[in-house]
Amino acid sequence: MANPNPQEPVRLHYTFGRFTRASHWIRVVLIVWLSVSGFYIANPFLTPDLRFDQLYIRSLHIAAGWFLLAITLIRIYEFFFLKPGPKLGLGQEVSMGRILFDWKAWRDQLAFYTLLRRDHPTYIYSNYGPLQYLAYIVLYLSLVVVILTGLILAAPYQSMGLAGWTGQLLKPLEVALGGLANVRIYHHIAMWVLIVFTLIHVYMVAWYSIRGRSMVMEAMISGYKVDDAQPQK
Amino acid sequence: MSSYEEPKPSKLQPLHPAQEALLLAEADRNLAALLPPQQESRLNRALDKHGLTRRDFIAWATVMTATLGLPPAFTGRVARAAEAATRLPIIWQELQSCTGNSMALLRTANPGLDNIILEVLSLEYHPALMAAAGDQAKAVLAGSIEKHRGQYIAIFEGSVPVGQRGIFMTSGSKGEPSTDLVRRIARDAKYVLSAGTCAAYGGIPKAGPNPTEAMGIKEFLRDNNIRTPVINLPACPVGATNIVGTILELVLFGRVPQLDAFDRPVWAYGTRIHDKCERRGNFDAGEFVQSWADISSLKKGFCLYKVGCKGPFTYNNCGVVRYNQGTSWPIQAGHGCVGCSEPNFWDTMTPFHQPVAARVFSPPVLSDSTADRVGLWTMGAVAVGIAAHAVGTMVRSALEDRKASKTSPEPKE
Numbered sequence: 142m143a144n145p146n147p148q149e150p151v152r153l154h155y156t157f158g159r160f161t162r163a164s165h166w167i168r169v170v171l172i173v174w175l176s177v178s179g180f181y182i183a184n185p186f187l188t189p190d191l192r193f194d195q196l197y198i199r200s201l202h203i204a205a206g207w208f209l210l211a212i213t214l215i216r217i218y219e220f221f222f223l224k225p226g227p228k229l230g231l232g233q234e235v236s237m238g239r240i241l242f243d244w245k246a247w248r249d250q251l252a253f254y255t256l257l258r259r260d261h262p263t264y265i266y267s268n269y270g271p272l273q274y275l276a277y278i279v280l281y282l283s284l285v286v287v288i289l290t291g292l293i294l295a296a297p298y299q300s301m302g303l304a305g306w307t308g309q310l311l312k313p314l315e316v317a318l319g320g321l322a323n324v325r326i327y328h329h330i331a332m333w334v335l336i337v338f339t340l341i342h343v344y345m346v347a348w349y350s351i352r353g354r355s356m357v358m359e360a361m362i363s364g365y366k367v368d369d370a371q372p373q374k
Numbered sequence: 375m376s377s378y379e380e381p382k383p384s385k386l387q388p389l390h391p392a393q394e395a396l397l398l399a400e401a402d403r404n405l406a407a408l409l410p411p412q413q414e415s416r417l418n419r420a421l422d423k424h425g426l427t428r429r430d431f432i433a434w435a436t437v438m439t440a441t442l443g444l445p446p447a448f449t450g451r452v453a454r455a456a457e458a459a460t461r462l463p464i465i466w467q468e469l470q471s472c473t474g475n476s477m478a479l480l481r482t483a484n485p486g487l488d489n490i491i492l493e494v495l496s497l498e499y500h501p502a503l504m505a506a507a508g509d510q511a512k513a514v515l516a517g518s519i520e521k522h523r524g525q526y527i528a529i530f531e532g533s534v535p536v537g538q539r540g541i542f543m544t545s546g547s548k549g550e551p552s553t554d555l556v557r558r559i560a561r562d563a564k565y566v567l568s569a570g571t572c573a574a575y576g577g578i579p580k581a582g583p584n585p586t587e588a589m590g591i592k593e594f595l596r597d598n599n600i601r602t603p604v605i606n607l608p609a610c611p612v613g614a615t616n617i618v619g620t621i622l623e624l625v626l627f628g629r630v631p632q633l634d635a636f637d638r639p640v641w642a643y644g645t646r647i648h649d650k651c652e653r654r655g656n657f658d659a660g661e662f663v664q665s666w667a668d669i670s671s672l673k674k675g676f677c678l679y680k681v682g683c684k685g686p687f688t689y690n691n692c693g694v695v696r697y698n699q700g701t702s703w704p705i706q707a708g709h710g711c712v713g714c715s716e717p718n719f720w721d722t723m724t725p726f727h728q729p730v731a732a733r734v735f736s737p738p739v740l741s742d743s744t745a746d747r748v749g750l751w752t753m754g755a756v757a758v759g760i761a762a763h764a765v766g767t768m769v770r771s772a773l774e775d776r777k778a779s780k781t782s783p784e785p786k787e
Contacts, residue, residue, distance in 0.1 A: 183731035183742065185680070187660060196658035256770045297646050297686075312635040320636075321646075321687040322713065322722040322730050329731075329742055333749035340753060344760045352767055 154368035156230075156360050164212050165361055171209045172339065176332055178202040183329070203298065206291045213284050220281075229268055237267035240274055247271050261353040273345075276338065283334035289314060290328040294321065389445050397444075397627070401451045404628040408458040416460045420494045424485065431456075434487040441695065442619055443641045448626075455625040456491055456618075462625065463526040465518055466500040467559055469552050470543050470579045470588055471532025475570040476502050478611035478697070486699040488614035495621070498526065501545075512546045519562050527621065528563035528602075530556065533572040533579045534594045537587030553594070560595055565624060566604045568592065569617060571714055574606035574638075581720035592637060603630045606637040608690075610714035615695040616642045636717065638689065647685035647711045650693045653677045666727070672708060682727040683710025690715040 157165075178198050181187075187194050225232035240246050249262035250270040262270070269277070293315050296308020308315075318324050350358035360366035389397070421431055435453040439446065468476070479492050480503070497503065498518035499511075506514055518526065535542035540551030560566050568591045571577035579588035589597075592604045607616050620639055623631040632640045648654065656662070656677040663671040663681050677683070688711055696703045704711055713723035723730065731742040 184729060185660060185662065193659050195660040256766055259774060297649060300645075300649075316635045319718060320716045320722060322684065322716065325687070325730065326742065326745065330745045333745055333752075336749065337752050337756060340756050340760075344764075348764070348767065352771070 151354075151356075152368040153356075153365040155364055156366045157364045159364070162361055162364060164216070168209070168212055171205050171212075172335055175202060175205050175209065176336060178205070179329075179332060199298070203291075203295045203304070206288070206295065209284070210288050210292075213281070213288060217281065229266075233266075234268075237269055238274065240264060240267040240269060240271045243271065261349070261355065276341070279334070280338050283331045283338070287328060287331035287335065290318075290324045290331065293324050294328060297321075394445050394447065398447060398451070400628075401448065401455070401626045404626060405451060405454050405458055408461065408625065416494045417457050417491065420490050424490055426487070426490070431487065438615075438619060438622065441615060441641070441691075442623060451626060452622060455622045459491065459618075459621050459625050460494045461496060462621065463496050463498050463518065463522040464529060465498050465515070465526050465559055465563070466503075466529045466531065467555065468501045469530055469532030469556070469573065470535050470586065471570060471572045471577070473502055473531070475531045475611040476500070479614050479617070486614070488618045489699075491618050492614055498522065509547055512548075512550075515559075519559065523562045525564055526562075527565050527567060527624070528559045529567045529569050529617075530560075530573040530591045531569045533576045533588035533590060535579065535586035535588045536594065537585070542586040556591065556594060557598055557600065560591070560600050560602050563602050565630065566591060566595070566602050567617070567620060568604060568606045568608070570612050571608040571610045571719065574608035574636075574715075575717040577608075577610065578720050580718065604637060605630060605633065605639060607642075608636075608638065608715040609692070613692070613695055613697055616691070634689070636689075638715075642691045643689045643715065645689065645691070647688045647690055647693055647705070650691070651685055651705060652693065653705060675708075678705060678708075678710035680729060681710055682712075682725065682729060684713035684716075684719075684723045684726075684730060685711040687723070687730065688713040688716050688719075 179202060182195070182199055182202060185195050185198075219231055220234050223232040243264075246262065246264060246267075249258070250272055252258045253261055254272070264270075267274070289311060292304055292307045293311050295304040296311075299305055300308070315321065315324055318327060346358050346361075350356060355367045357366050417431075421427070432449070432453060435456065436446070436449050438456075439449045439452045442448075442452070444452070466476075479489060485493065499515045501511065504511060504514065534540075534552055534556050536553055540553035543552040544550060545552070545555060568574040572579060572588075573591050575590040576584075576588045576593070577590075579586060580590070590606075592606060595602065595604060605620055607620060609616070616639070619642065620631065623639070623641075634640050634643055636643075648657070651657070653675060654677075656675070657679055661671070661674075661676040663676045663678055666672075666681060679686070683705065685705065692703045692711075693705065696706070710726070712726045713719045716722065725732065
């Protein structure tokens with residue numbers, strides 16, 4: 142139960158490490174830039190007075206894509222292979238997945254979201270609520286789709302480079318999707334999933350930060366959030 | 375702005391001498407089996423007829439060797455392969471198509487050497503060209519299959535309509551459905567060439583809603599468990615160079631050339647239109663023809679991406695070999711690529727005069743405008759939901775606070 146009384150002092154708990162916070166904000170910048178430049182590449186409108194703008198914007202789009210790939214790979218590695226530490230957190234995320242099948246957790250969490258209960262439910266085996274866990278799975282699936290299709294689309298522009306190699310590896314996917322034009326559409330649809338996710342994510346964090354008096358919004362900058370005093374089963 | 379830098383040398387290395395020797399030996403073996411030396415060929419007679427010299431022929435062979443991506447030592451072999459190719463029995467079957475590939479290849483005022491070679495190929499059967507008709511023609515087909523069993527090349531033009539048990543296309547007085555016809559010809563062929571997009575992927579007959587349930591040759595043969603190797607040569611129409619080049623490769627090496635993921639020969643379909651486009655510089659510079667009314671940009675030859683060029687999504691070598699004896703090709707003529715050598719281009723590349731981002735037609739799920747509309751509506755719905763939830767939370771919190779202040783003692787200061 143997060144601290145219900147605003148007048149009482151709170152205990153802070155170091156939740157997000159330096160790398161987690163840095164990679165979060167790098168990803169914010171990358172996703173914003175990739176969406177903006179992606180829309181531009183699909184429908185260029187600047188005049189040619191800025192010499193080679195299409196080339197530069199596409200190059201920086203592809204470069205940002207490589208950074209997103211690197212960060213996503215690190216995060217997926219952390220999810221699956223990090224050794225569990227003494228505290229509940231990174232390293233135990235796979236086992237936290239059973240929250241998806243915990244019906245009591247679903248009921249409590251949805252009651253909290255629909256304002257039917259005041260206290261934030263906490264779980265002894267998971268940092269995430271069931272809906273939150275599901276949302277992050279969708280986020281990473283769409284990141285994987287956007288990255289794989291992006292690699293296929295970048296391959297002809299970097300045919301002698303790494304993208305050329307990955308493009309060869311991903312040829313069966315290109316065939317399954319029916320050629321580059323369709324690959325581009327799936328790239329576009331996955332981007333929309335990311336945009337809608339971002340919108341919901343920002344609101345949910347702000348809401349939970351205020352309603353739950355948990356300071357999670359501040360935590361992504363400072364690393365500290367309010368300690369959940371008594372986790373309940 | 376950085377200064378101009380010399381491009382770095384490509385990582386593509388020339389063929390290793392040992393590899394080259396192996397390939398040469400292989401070609402020599404195949405040619406020796408096909409072509410007895412010093413024999414007067416039909417090709418020479420055809421060249422004489424068209425007033426072309428041996429020198430023209432060798433010049434053509436040099437160009438063809440380079441087009442196929444072979445080392446210069448192959449020039450002589452390619453010339454001999456062209457002569458040997460005229461002995462290769464070929465059965466050309468017309469299916470559900472406009473005959474545009476045959477027409478594009480044959481109806482040229484000044485045929486280039488590619489076209490002459492196609493003319494003198496030993497076409498055992500071609501429904502549009504042969505004098506025979508009806509049962510007589512069917513007898514020729516049956517005879518050719520029998521005589522050259524396992525040796526001939528089957529070239530199909532057009533898609534196979536499998537709907538309604540194949541009644542959408544029948545041939546001969548017995549009304550043989552095209553499905554039976556393709557099975558019969560392909561089963562005993564040495565190789566199958568799908569000439570044109572319809573044969574390769576179904577093409578325009580397969581475009582939605584596809585009333586005849588048309589499909590490409592490769593797909594049809596796979597469904598029917600016929601394992602004859604298939605080489606797709608899509609484009610609308612496919613150029614003479616790509617057909618002749620593929621036949622020459624089959625003659626030279628006696629095996630299927632390296633194919634890409636869509637079973638197209640890599641030497642012809644290895645790069646996109648966009649990668650070898652003469653207007654690529656304009657694309658990177660952001661110099662676009664804004665609309666068809668933008669006459670000054672059109673006259674300057676700016677990039678046609680914004681008026682619908684699909685070159686960035688299309689693999690073919692049109693920009694290199696060109697059409698009509700190498701005279702021109704769509705982008706040179708001032709019209710964007712329509713992506714005709716890609717699967718389902720009629721559905722995936724339309725509208726032809728807007729960027730693919732503006733795709734407004736079917737299928738509805740797979741278009742940018744649908745994705746954008748759904749995405750924006752979802753965002754709107756989410757925004758409304760967020761606002762409602764935020765207001766609800768404020769009201770609820772205020773109520774809870776009032777209740778708390780009534781029931782519990784004042785907090786200690």
